[in-house]
Amino acid sequence: MARIAVLGAGSWALGISLLLHDNGHEVTIWSALQEELEQIDQHHENPNYLPGIMIPADIHTEPDIAKAVSGKDIIVLAVASKYIRNTAKHLNGLIPDGQILVNLAKGIESDSLSPLSEVIREELPNANICVLSGPSHAEEVASKLPTLVTIAGNDMETAKYLQSIFASPVFRVYTSDDVMGIEIGGALKNVIALAAGMADGLGYGDNIKAALITRGIREISRLATCMGAKMQTLYGLSGMGDLIVTCASMHSRNRRAGILIGQGKTMEEAVEEVHMVVEGIVSAKAALLLAEKYQVEMPIVAQVNRVLFDHLPVREAVDNLMMRDLIAE
Ligand SMILES: NC(=O)c1ccc[n+]([C@@H]2O[C@H](COP(=O)([O-])OP(=O)(O)OC[C@H]3O[C@@H](n4cnc5c(N)ncnc54)[C@H](O)[C@@H]3O)[C@@H](O)[C@H]2O)c1
Incomplete structure (x- = not known):
């Protein structure tokens, strides 16, 4: 004992x-x-x-x-x-x-x-x-x-x-x-969950959810490995596993806040309605600053920041992601 x-x-x-x-x-x-x-x-x-x-x-x-x-x-x-x-x-x-x-x-x-x-x-x-x-x-x-x-x-x-x-x-x-891998995965999945919720709030389907999870872990991994994390950690329970549950579950307060924003509420109104700390909002800003610091491209994180802090309509944020230069996977 x-x-x-x-x-x-x-x-x-x-x-x-x-x-x-x-x-x-x-x-x-x-x-x-x-x-x-x-x-x-x-x-x-x-x-x-x-x-x-x-x-x-x-x-x-x-x-x-x-x-x-x-x-x-x-x-x-x-x-x-x-x-x-x-x-x-x-x-x-x-x-x-x-x-x-x-x-x-x-x-x-x-x-x-x-x-x-x-x-x-x-x-x-x-x-x-x-x-x-x-x-x-x-x-x-x-x-x-x-x-x-x-x-x-x-x-x-x-x-x-x-x-x-x-x-x-x-x-x-x-x-x-791999403490760094565990922590960066745990923090940044909340940002992607906000994006997944926003897509749900717009009435989008499972295709975009799966894409956000898959491309989301890719950008989280890019940053985390620059910070010293191991790639395999990001594809483990505390990375991909936590990202899936957070993007899919109604227990997730970040996803719930995202849904409200996707439905047209402001960040402040969404936080008020969820009535709990929405940690992904702080992590979104931090992730963007870290991406700049480590010179890593994080397009989903960037658009989430624009929706949260620049009042970019969610539909335009999705368009911005869809219309990026076409590249190899
Ligand atoms: N809820 C979950 O299912 C879950 C699962 C895994 C990890 N986490 C993580 O665990 C942490 C706690 O999450 P949570 O959902 O229990 O709670 P939460 O975000 O609701 O945390 C609230 C708790 O923080 C403490 N607190 C509030 N004001 C404080 C203050 N001024 N000084 C010190 N402590 C204060 C209080 O005990 C309060 O109950 C979060 O970082 C979350 O991401 C949560």
Whole structure:
């Protein structure tokens, strides 16, 4: 049995807490938002995040982050990506050297353009940082539906240890040493999901969806490999796998926001209606800046940016993609 702190109390934090609890580990949840912890303590459920899923009473909550992380074998970071730096900052001085941290958030920091494990490393240089990613909607994990993910770390012994902690008969875990590949794939699939949703919102069909997924992973791979990722990671669970699920599922908030924009709503109206952080919007801007920095062509990402930030009508964005110079595949 491992002692584990989960930082964050949103849908993924709760889904992964249930999995770890089912695996026989001691789980303590901390959140910066007091009301999330009160909701768990009082109702053993969070109807906003995982309606109908009961949270067992022996999953503890702890409002004091110092107490929550004290003496833990593993700390899981499960806050939305924009809170990762601040949450890591909170841990400064509270954890020993070599503390195992597992990042679940997917995104690229907007100011630094850094993947999130690098953001965590800047704040906590002596921590042992791993990332978990893959096609894993919290709603399905919480309902114990079969799910496969990848855990990556620079230290393979730690990745294997975490594999044994997270794996279950319904949650199969692979290991990888390609942290960059896992993180760039996880962050940028949200941008392509916005595009897939926009196409759905316009009433387009399955052909364009399949094309966006296929050409999308191609442009994600172009950038990721320039940043040091391995091509095979981009075609694995945390790349192609996550891209497929995000572009196809109604659980995906990025796709849902895209649908609303495709139907004629502005970015702001779509975010308001989805009522959750739409991480693909931040990642879209970051991806465009990274594409410029690494001199990589990312046509889908470029058009998504023009729709989001320049008010280009979605139909024109699709025309722009269709009418590009004809090239070899
Ligand atoms: N939901 C999923 O199915 C899923 C699956 C895989 C990965 N992820 C990734 O996991 C991360 C968390 O996603 P999510 O869907 O659970 O939640 P979310 O985006 O709804 O995150 C909200 C959580 O962030 C935390 N938070 C909010 N304000 C904060 C603040 N000021 N300071 C610190 N923490 C704050 C809270 O605990 C809140 O519940 C995201 O990066 C997401 O991409 C989500």
